[in-house]
Amino acid sequence: MEAVHEHGHDHHPSGLMRWVTTTNHKDIGTLYLWFSLIMFFFAGSLALGIRAELFQPGLQFLQPHTFNQLTTMHGLIMVFGAIMPAFVGFANWQVPLMIGAPDMALPRMNNWSFWLLPVAAILLIVSFFVPGGAAAGGWTMYPPLFIQGGISGDMTILAVHILGISSIMGSINIITTIMNMRAPGMTYMKMPLFVWTWFITAYLLVAVMPVLAGAVTMLLTDRHFDTHFFNAAGGGDPVMFQHIFWFFGHPEVYIMILPAFGIVSTIIPTFARKPLFGYASMVYATASIAILSFIVWAHHMYSVGMPTAAQLFFMYATMLIAVPTGVKVFNWLATMWQGAMTFETPMLFAVGFVALFTIGGFTGVVLAIVPVDIQLQDTYYVVAHFHYVLVSGSLFALFAGAYYWLPKWTGHMYNEAMGKWHFWLSVIGFNITFFPQHFLGLAGMPRRIPDYALQFADFNMISSVGGFIFGTTQLLFLIVVIKCIRGGASAGNKPWEGADTLEWTIPSPAPYHTFATPPVVK
Amino acid sequence: MMSNLIKKVGGGLALAMYSMLAQAEYALNLPQPATEIARQIFDLHTITMWIIVGIAVVVYGAMFWSILKHRKSVGHKAANFHHNTMVEIVWTTIPLLILIVMAYPATKSVLAMRDTSNPDMTVKITGYQWKWEYDYQQDGFKFMSVLSTPREQLENYNGKSDKGENYLLEVDNPMVVPVGKKVRVLLTASDVIHAWWVPEFGIKQDAIPGFIKDSWFKADKAGIYRGQCAELCGKDHGYMPIVVEVKEQADYDKWLAEQKTKAAAASKDAGKVYELAELKSMGEKVYAANCAGCHQAKGEGMPPVFPALDGSKMVNGPKQAQIDIVMNGKAGTAMPAFGNQMSDTDIAAVITYTRNAWSNKAGDVTQSSEIKALRK
Ligand SMILES: [Cu+2]
Numbered sequence: 001m002e003a004v005h006e007h008g009h010d011h012h013p014s015g016l017m018r019w020v021t022t023t024n025h026k027d028i029g030t031l032y033l034w035f036s037l038i039m040f041f042f043a044g045s046l047a048l049g050i051r052a053e054l055f056q057p058g059l060q061f062l063q064p065h066t067f068n069q070l071t072t073m074h075g076l077i078m079v080f081g082a083i084m085p086a087f088v089g090f091a092n093w094q095v096p097l098m099i100g101a102p103d104m105a106l107p108r109m110n111n112w113s114f115w116l117l118p119v120a121a122i123l124l125i126v127s128f129f130v131p132g133g134a135a136a137g138g139w140t141m142y143p144p145l146f147i148q149g150g151i152s153g154d155m156t157i158l159a160v161h162i163l164g165i166s167s168i169m170g171s172i173n174i175i176t177t178i179m180n181m182r183a184p185g186m187t188y189m190k191m192p193l194f195v196w197t198w199f200i201t202a203y204l205l206v207a208v209m210p211v212l213a214g215a216v217t218m219l220l221t222d223r224h225f226d227t228h229f230f231n232a233a234g235g236g237d238p239v240m241f242q243h244i245f246w247f248f249g250h251p252e253v254y255i256m257i258l259p260a261f262g263i264v265s266t267i268i269p270t271f272a273r274k275p276l277f278g279y280a281s282m283v284y285a286t287a288s289i290a291i292l293s294f295i296v297w298a299h300h301m302y303s304v305g306m307p308t309a310a311q312l313f314f315m316y317a318t319m320l321i322a323v324p325t326g327v328k329v330f331n332w333l334a335t336m337w338q339g340a341m342t343f344e345t346p347m348l349f350a351v352g353f354v355a356l357f358t359i360g361g362f363t364g365v366v367l368a369i370v371p372v373d374i375q376l377q378d379t380y381y382v383v384a385h386f387h388y389v390l391v392s393g394s395l396f397a398l399f400a401g402a403y404y405w406l407p408k409w410t411g412h413m414y415n416e417a418m419g420k421w422h423f424w425l426s427v428i429g430f431n432i433t434f435f436p437q438h439f440l441g442l443a444g445m446p447r448r449i450p451d452y453a454l455q456f457a458d459f460n461m462i463s464s465v466g467g468f469i470f471g472t473t474q475l476l477f478l479i480v481v482i483k484c485i486r487g488g489a490s491a492g493n494k495p496w497e498g499a500d501t502l503e504w505t506i507p508s509p510a511p512y513h514t515f516a517t518p519p520v521v522k
Numbered sequence: 523m524m525s526n527l528i529k530k531v532g533g534g535l536a537l538a539m540y541s542m543l544a545q546a547e548y549a550l551n552l553p554q555p556a557t558e559i560a561r562q563i564f565d566l567h568t569i570t571m572w573i574i575v576g577i578a579v580v581v582y583g584a585m586f587w588s589i590l591k592h593r594k595s596v597g598h599k600a601a602n603f604h605h606n607t608m609v610e611i612v613w614t615t616i617p618l619l620i621l622i623v624m625a626y627p628a629t630k631s632v633l634a635m636r637d638t639s640n641p642d643m644t645v646k647i648t649g650y651q652w653k654w655e656y657d658y659q660q661d662g663f664k665f666m667s668v669l670s671t672p673r674e675q676l677e678n679y680n681g682k683s684d685k686g687e688n689y690l691l692e693v694d695n696p697m698v699v700p701v702g703k704k705v706r707v708l709l710t711a712s713d714v715i716h717a718w719w720v721p722e723f724g725i726k727q728d729a730i731p732g733f734i735k736d737s738w739f740k741a742d743k744a745g746i747y748r749g750q751c752a753e754l755c756g757k758d759h760g761y762m763p764i765v766v767e768v769k770e771q772a773d774y775d776k777w778l779a780e781q782k783t784k785a786a787a788a789s790k791d792a793g794k795v796y797e798l799a800e801l802k803s804m805g806e807k808v809y810a811a812n813c814a815g816c817h818q819a820k821g822e823g824m825p826p827v828f829p830a831l832d833g834s835k836m837v838n839g840p841k842q843a844q845i846d847i848v849m850n851g852k853a854g855t856a857m858p859a860f861g862n863q864m865s866d867t868d869i870a871a872v873i874t875y876t877r878n879a880w881s882n883k884a885g886d887v888t889q890s891s892e893i894k895a896l897r898k
Binding site: 132453 | 563566581604605609629715725726737750854855
């Protein structure tokens with residue numbers, strides 16, 4: 001490829017300042033990925049606190065107020081600190097490489113959107129130590145409960161604002177890059193699916209993050225300036241917050257899964273050695289899911305007592321989303337069908353994704369049905385459902401992507417045996433944790449409670465055991481990554497036989513500057 | 523520590539396996555329905571699950587077949603197809619048709635469960651942090667319903683777990699309704715959002731402060747049915763169960779008569795003047811049921827969220843300020859307004875108690891007539 005060293009004249013600082021001042025998409029991608037991994041371990045340890053307390057009935061380790069802080073912060077940090085930044089990290093690394101661009105379109109803004117994140121993270125973590133402890137009203141921040149909280153409520157709101165600004169800037173950057181910096185010949189319908197899914201996701205982010213910012217600002221003014229947006233005594237309505245929140249929150253669900261679809265749609269064809277089945281329908285399905293995601297928000301709040309007609313509308317719209325989601329699953333299956341598959345770790349995680357995400361999709365259909373949801377809303381069934389789509393969905397796709405591109409990023413192959421152990425222990429631990437939660441929910445265990453009736457004891461114990469297996473297994477991933485950075489078999493330009501996107505045409509590790517002269521796509 | 527944990531985990535697994543085997547009827551499904559609506563929900567869930575099982579057999583069948591047969595290690599050569607319009611149309615329309623089939627019974631159930639017209643009786647239910655109030659408005663009495671599981675059972679730091687059969691699902695005063703009657707419930711809350719949920723009745727409705735929402739149930743059989751608050755409502759969200767006692771009509775009538783007599787007796791007592799000691803002992807009970815959740819049993823509170831009442835400046839100062847905060851609450855904090863939750867006597871008692879308990883030594887007595895005078 002083109003000589004890297006002609007750029008020898010732009011001296012970049014070294015040491016810490018390199019990372020603080022960097023505008024290089026690869027550096028920033030790496031920062032995002034490390035940040036999200038650290039947050040993943042932090043929020044994961046909060047979850048282990050929850051599972052430890054729920055191991056047996058009665059209060060063992062945590063007082064109820066502390067327990068509520070853990071559930072709240074586990075949710076907030078996993079969503080905004082771990083899963084979302086991890087996907088942005090992938091976008092930073094891979095979008096320019098996959099469309100043949102030299103960098104992101106707005107490199108300085110890119111630097112800023114990353115460096116906002118640690119500020120928000122510090123606010124959230126420090127909030128555990130302020131008087132009254134961290135926010136404890138649930139990651140959904142429903143008023144009036146959230147308004148009752150102490151100063152940590154304000155810190156959380158500020159953190160959400162900062163994270164929102166960061167996401168919006170990141171998305172603008174991704175949209176601009178994809179629109180303007182594709183290599184000659186790469187028309188929209190030739191873009192790799194990962195790029196497509198991020199393109200659509202970025203639009204979703206730009207559309208809904210300001211809505212969330214508005215909602216939390218109203219919380220803030222309700223807390224301090226008596227605006228009564230959500231207080232009936234002052235002419236407001238607490239349910240209005242839920243409508244605004246979920247108008248953001250439902251698209252948010254797809255923000256966390258569409259890029260995962262993109263990663264999986266990249267990996268399965270590679271290891272099946274066969275082109276992706278139904279590329280065009282995948283693009284259209286992604287777009288339909290994104291559009292439909294704006295008109296289903298109230299299925300998170302069937303029990304507030306909205307008009308019957310509204311319940312029916314949101315039920316039909318929600319059921320409709322199952323169609324494009326089903327199309328995706330069928331397309332992945334058809335891609336695997338008649339392939340010549342091998343099962344390296346990225347493929348294992350991708351197939352694990354298809355198998356388990358589908359379970360989350362099935363329970364999603366169950367929950368879409370209003371009468372059934374009335375029974376299951378706010379129970380452990382919902383907890384099981386969204387962990388099947390977010391852990392065995394989003395997180396597994398992130399692992400798949402990490403194993404797939406680590407050779408490109410580091411120049412070394414990761415340890416395949418350890419990768420396989422990581423996969424199998426994760427699958428087993430995950431299912432032991434979350435499958436029994438379906439039964440808990442059906443039997444009537446509410447979510448977000450620190451203690452439970454005796455009939456729920458056995459499944460909670462099993463679930464906690466699974467949680468600790470799953471949690472400790474993730475340390476394996478950390479070891480694999482560190483080992484892979486330190487050394488290992490040389491990856492060569494293209495370690496995966498079936499891969500055909502542009503990043504595999506450049507050396508590994510990817511040079512600091514790539515595609516200074518754009519490649520030509522036929 | 524570690525070996526202890528391993529022992530616990532190992533023991534737990536063994537225990538879990540054992541009880542799985544021991545309990546033939548294990549809770550893997552929705553509870554046995556006790557109303558027509560719950561039965562419809564149960565059936566809808568069953569139908570949906572069977573459809574899902576059908577789809578799952580096809581999806582996972584294809585997946586595992588291809589994983590087994592279409593792998594490079596068994597020498598399978600990759601095909602090169604990547605498109606088939608006919609197939610894509612088929613697998614878009616079939617799910618669509620299945621969904622339409624599912625939507626039909628679901629719509630019928632939604633219409634049925636939302637039809638609150640022509641009730642036989644109506645009860646207004648109010649959620650408080652962390653208890654429920656049942657107001658039989660037509661019959662002129664109301665009462666609070668609070669968790670009755672003793673505190674010792676909750677806080678088993680010593681690892682003992684001698685818990686009662688209905689641990690966390692028992693209350694002092696259950697809601698009581700007659701069997702086979704359509705009971706309309708009006709739900710609201712006084713502080714934060716709660717949700718009133720009885721799984722066997724298939725009813726769950728959020729209780730929203732400032733709004734009244736309604737729902738209904740009609741129990742098939744006499745018995746005791748248990749549920750829990752289903753919307754996170756703060757510290758003791760896990761401790762606000764719901765118990766509904768469904769009685770035969772005759773038994774219900776008897777219960778109703780008793781409640782009415784009690785209410786009448788209480789209103790006769792209203793103007794009575796009490797001694798300090800009497801009020802203190804009445805106040806101690808009121809305190810334990812209504813205040814200890816936040817201000818703690820010995821008035822030590824949980825600063826800074828819940829202030830201590832023991833040694834509090836306000837409690838040891840002039841009583842007007844204290845009566846005001848107890849009756850009207852404090853907006854923007856968790857301190858509820860007890861004015862319309864408690865009788866004059868109860869308020870007078872709890873004020874007198876807190877002013878003379880622990881290290882507080884105000885020495886004065888508050889009579890119910892003083893509270894009555896403040897209500898206009
Ligand atoms: Cu509640």
